[in-house]
Structures are given as C-alpha cells and as structure tokens.
Amino acid sequence: MPRSQRRRPALAHPEPEEFDLLDVLHALSDPTRMTIVQTLRAAPERACGTFPVDVAPSTLTHHFRVLREAGVIRQREDGNRRWTALRSEDLETRFPGLLDAIVTAYESRLSRRR
Amino acid sequence: MPRSQRRRPALAHPEPEEFDLLDVLHALSDPTRMTIVQTLRAAPERACGTFPVDVAPSTLTHHFRVLREAGVIRQREDGNRRWTALRSEDLETRFPGLLDAIVTAYESRLSRRR
Numbered sequence: 001m002p003r004s005q006r007r008r009p010a011l012a013h014p015e016p017e018e019f020d021l022l023d024v025l026h027a028l029s030d031p032t033r034m035t036i037v038q039t040l041r042a043a044p045e046r047a048c049g050t051f052p053v054d055v056a057p058s059t060l061t062h063h064f065r066v067l068r069e070a071g072v073i074r075q076r077e078d079g080n081r082r083w084t085a086l087r088s089e090d091l092e093t094r095f096p097g098l099l100d101a102i103v104t105a106y107e108s109r110l111s112r113r114r
Numbered sequence: 115m116p117r118s119q120r121r122r123p124a125l126a127h128p129e130p131e132e133f134d135l136l137d138v139l140h141a142l143s144d145p146t147r148m149t150i151v152q153t154l155r156a157a158p159e160r161a162c163g164t165f166p167v168d169v170a171p172s173t174l175t176h177h178f179r180v181l182r183e184a185g186v187i188r189q190r191e192d193g194n195r196r197w198t199a200l201r202s203e204d205l206e207t208r209f210p211g212l213l214d215a216i217v218t219a220y221e222s223r224l225s226r227r228r
Contacts, residue, residue, distance in 0.1 A: 021219050025143035029136050095222070101215035105135050108209070 011068065011075050016094040019071040024095070027070035033063050034106055037072060040086035041103065048075075048082045125182065125189050130208040133185040138209070141184035147177050148220055151186060154200035155217065162189075162196045 027033055032053050039051050053060065064084065067073040071091065075084050091099045141147055146167050153165055167174065178198065181187040185205065189198050205213045 021216070022143050022145060022148065025139045025216065029139035029143055031136060034136065095215075095219040097211075097215050098219045101209075101211050102135070102139070105209040105212045 011077070013068060013074055014071045016071065016090040019091070019094045021095060021098075023070040024072060024091070024098070027067050027072050028102055030063065030066075032060075033067055033072075036063065036067060036084075037086060037099075038103065038106070040073065040084065041088075045083045045085040048084060125191070127182060127188055128185045130185065130204040133205070133208045135209060135212075137184040138186060138205070138212070141181050141186050142216055144177065144180075146174075147181055147186075150177065150181060150198075151200060151213075152217065152220070154187065154198065155202075159197045159199040162198060 028037065032055055035053050036051055040046060048060070048064070051060070053063075055063070064073065064075065068075055071087055071094070073084050074087050075082055077083075088099065142151065146169055149167050150165055154160060162174070162178070165174070167177075169177070178187065178189065182189055185201055185208070187198050188201050189196055191197075202213065
C-alpha cells in the first residue's frame with residue numbers, strides 16, 4: 001500500500017479528569033516544550049512546521065507527544081498537515097490558575113535576562 | 115582521618131535570582147519530591163529521616179539534591195543531622211503564586227482520588 005494511503009493511528013488525548021499534574025509539570029520543564037506552549041498562547045492553532053524552535057523533526061515529534069499525552073496540547077490531522085492547539089480550557093478546568101502561573105513565571109524569567 | 119572528622123563539603127544553594135523555572139518544574143514533577151514539599155509546608159524544618167517516603171536513603175539523597183539545586187529547599191548540617199526546610203519566601207519572591215498554584219493543583223488531584 002502506498003504510504004499516502006496508509007492510515008495513521010489516531011492521536012491519543014487524555015480526558016481532563018485523566019490529566020496528571022506531575023506529567024504536566026514534566027511536560028513544561030523543557031525549554032522547547034515551553035516555547036511551543038508560549039507560541040500557542042498567541043495563536044489558536046498552528047501547523048506543525050511553523051513553531052520557532054530549532055530542533056530536528058523527530059525531536060519535535062517527541063516533544064509534541066509529551067505535551068499531548070500530558071493533556072497540554074491537542075493535535076488533529078488535516079490531510080498531510082497536523083494542527084496543534086493549546087488545551088487552555090481543559091487545563092483551566094482541571095488545574096485552575098496553574099498554566100497562567102507557570103507561563104507568567106517563565107516570562108518574568110525571560111524579561112529579567114534582557 | 116576518621117570519617118567523623120572528615121569535613122563534608124558545604125551544601126550549595128542557588129540565590130533566588132539564579133532559580134530557573136524549568137528546574138523548579140522538573141524538581142516538582144516527581145511524586146517523592148512532591149511529598150517532601152507537601153510535608154515541609156506543614157513544618158518549618160525537618161530532620162532528613164523523618165519524611166513519609168518509602169525510598170532508599172541514596173535515592174532520598176538524590177531527591178533532596180534535585181530540590182536543593184532548584185532552590186525549592188534549604189538544607190543545613192547540625193552535627194550528624196541534616197535539616198531540611200522549604201524556601202517558600204524565596205520562591206514567592208522569585209515566582210509569585212507559583213508554588214501555591216502547583217501544590218493546590220496537586221492536592222486537588224489527590225482529593226479527587228479519595
């Protein structure tokens with residue numbers, strides 16, 4: 001079967017009640033993954049090749065999987081493109097105030113370095 | 115020189131302005147380390163053997179080091195005992211609201227499991 005017709009397995013996404021805080025903290029403890037999260041806060045949905053990170057595609061796929069399995073992002077296929085969005089509302093429902101506190105802390109860190 | 119007279123190296127503690135948010139998130143992304151933090155929130159200072167965690171001493175030493183190097187805890191020697199305290203004020207100064215948001219999220223998770 002040609003590659004283009006092979007069916008890719010559906011992407012797994014946990015339900016909010018399945019989110020594990022320790023997985024979320026681990027997912028956010030990496031600079032590439034934090035850059036992905038910051039980028040998604042400014043845009044509702046982005047195609048996978050458009051993130052301002054300088055890593056190999058396989059590494060980026062790994063980072064997306066860690067974020068997706070922790071519940072931080074949602075990804076969907078659309079033809080040959082994969083779109084990524086932040087699960088802000090699900091995270092807010094499950095862990096109120098958490099994502100804001102973390103991203104605010106991260107951005108205050110960056111502004112001190114300027 | 116007998117072991118008891120050997121001088122142990124001083125414990126390194128970062129200054130608040132050196133805290134790295136990603137190190138703090140990594141330090142808190144482990145269940146044993148989160149239990150240490152929760153235990154310290156209830157007591158100003160604890161001796162090292164008194165934490166309700168079920169891990170080998172060498173593993174516990176590793177967990178304390180990760181927390182200490184991230185700035186989450188402070189440790190001091192007093193004779194043969196090592197005392198551990200949470201650096202709540204330093205963390206609050208550096209990352210306002212962060213530790214509370216994380217521990218609250220962690221405890222809401224535990225209460226859902228009951």
